[in-house]
Amino acid sequence: MENPNFYPDINNNNDDAPPSYPDNPIQFDGYQNLGFCAPEPGNNQPFLQEKNNVLPIFNDNQILTEEDAEDALVAFVGEHCCYGKGPVKNLEITDLKPSNTYRYILESFTETRSTKYVSEPYFQQIIVNTGAPPPHPWSIPVTPNQLFIDQKVLLEIPNTAQVEICKKCSGRGNRTCYSCSGRGRKSCIHCHGSGHKHNSNHHHRENCFFCSGTGFSNCHTCGHTGFILCKICSGSGRLKWYLQLTVEFKNNKDDFFSKTEFIPDELLRNCLTKNTFSDTNLRLFPITNHPNKYINEASSSLLGQHYTKFNQCKILSQRHEVDSIPINLVTYNYKNKILNYIIYGLESRVYAPDYPQKCCCNIL
Template sequence: MPNETQPILQGGNNTMYTQGQPQGYPPQQQGGYPPQQPGYPPPQQGYPPPQPQQPGYPQPQQPGYPPPQQGAGGGYPPPQQGAGGYPAPPQGSYQGAPGGPQGTDEPSYKGDIPDDDVEVNPDNAAGAAPIASAPPLEKMDQVAGYNQMDAPLPPPPPPSYDEATQPTERAGIEQTPTLTDEEAREALLSYVAENCCYGKKAAKNLHVNDLKHTAAFHYTLETFTEKRTTKWVNEPFSGQPVDGPQNGPAPLPWSIAVNIPAMFTNSIAKVEVPHTASVKPCHDCHSMGFRRCHTCLGRGRTRCHHCHGHGRRHVNHYDHHEKRHISRWESCTFCHGRGRQRCFTCHGHGQITCCTCKGRGSLKFFIQLTVNWINHMNDNIVERTALPDELIRNVTGQVAFKEENARIWPINHFPDQAINQASRELVQQHSGAFQQERILQQRHQVRIIPVAESLCRWKEKNFSFFVYGFERKVHAPDYPQQCCCGCTIL
């Protein structure tokens, strides 16, 4: 059975290969892999052919590609010469740097490399691209007032009703406009015109028996709150300013001033907590700036997936001279008979740029404050006709009452007691619903939406329709001239 680490050059029972190499097929030792050579990478002579060193990329053993160092305390290497006592970032990049070569013939990675060839398989865990990771929290600095991370911080006490002066006088409620019979008919004609399957005769020739005017009330309560959370984050260190503990103690989370973008609008802001930054070696690459390639596992080469590492492929073709199909083995054109290909991820280097530090070798750590502004809104609709309540929510009406304060008082002067009761319940509900958020502002309002119900008759058929809102929307589920099988009604 052929060895998996070398191309198969003998064809088993194929007599074409028992007498020697076929014509056009490279000799066994030419550009191939020596059958007795143990391990991988291949020796420096014979495989692959030496290529001239391209400019702009250092030799594998030049500075910028140091071998892994013995870890120091906490899993980090000893500090090297650099600014602030931290290791200097490695020179150049290890994956597709502008001006650099597209590949190399010898892997630069000197760490743990498997003995066997690696089969490229996207479903394999070895083929999964690495993602940036965060170090364990026990390696982070201890900052006073920041013991609780990734959780909402308890806010200061909310404003009391003593700070929100109760209004002594509230404006009266104005009357809403009404519709005439002709205005209701015009609204129905516009509604019918928007529905291609509705006939117009019923709207033009209907007889209005009665037109009832009512009003729907829409009460809304909004509570604008602020929620704050903190967590440790890191970013590649490339010489940016570092505001560390040497500049003073870190302020408490709720004492940091953050401008509110807009009132009663959901938004988010992220800021760096002052005096919490520091620079540490990258925990993922041990400050080297590169990691072992996840595709070839540091070998720089992968097994050719076209010939599965054999170096040749079994092909069928039609021989026009002999008038028959011939099966034969040919050298693999994808790997040139070598059975291996240069890794497409690391271009043969065996290592890739560290995705956590982006090749810098060092990370800037700091506490990030995340501020969420949330507008909580609840409403209540009072509508005493057959018109669905959800239709009232999406139309405009007359704003009869509106108040805004740090803490608002329930409505107690509205003519409809259902609105007063809804206001008391919603205000009480909001007063204790947001324990982990700070209440910044509250406001509530009442809108009056005009509703007209028209009782009509057409061809001995009684029906009704509603006209509601300042847009004069129509709701006519019982319209007598509806057609669902085609647009033939005029």
């Protein structure tokens, strides 16, 4: 039976969460507050002077004939096996209205920096610490591999390393096994520690087959030793602590559609478009001379939003573009009903939410 005088070490549970601070953190200049580091103020000022952005004159209406419009619908219905073919055969196109639709895209590529304490097992690796004060988080040179692509860089801040005894195991490198509380063996589950076969009578006691009559079985968690390796220090008993700098590069993208027809933005994001303008710079000035005034307004408003939204980041670069998307609204007559569908994108995709026979099950 279990020894009632054995008190398991209450610190030795199965909690392997590493501690987040050393016992005696060194107070470094400029690192009184860990976590998010705001960039120096004035980083994200927009350009004060208008950059002369010359745009080409647009006229990108895709001229479709009635035949083109019908072909597009036939192809669309063909892709949906349960759409009835009837309406395509019997429709009469009454109007075909092209429209200029534009997508304005703004991207701001930002950088944020933060610091925190991290630890790793200490196996006599070389500690570089000249004792000089560590550099300021924003003065450590880190550059992204590529602009407009999300990236994360982690690095050790120079002169912040120190070595401490591992608190979790008190420097032993191992901890009392949580499963057997350090005994190395556990009460046999088959005989409940009695050592006897369950139903044996009192005159002919038979030994428990599983524990050979001992009443105990070996603890598999610790391999019979009563100890398990400390996962925090990997058995080394010591930890190397240092301040870690996290640099995150993030591409923040927003867009706006100038559209006169009702069609979901998501469809327009995924069709082929024609790029008509693009510009990349440290800071962008809003487009002011696009023939569609909503594009000019969107450019100004999205740029303003980005300067506000990312004022706690450093904006490294900005890019914006205007894409032209051909859209044609087709009106047709089917069984004396006036219906519409939209042909969009350079590849002439069809959006037909009110197509009369969307499922063969409806044809009764």
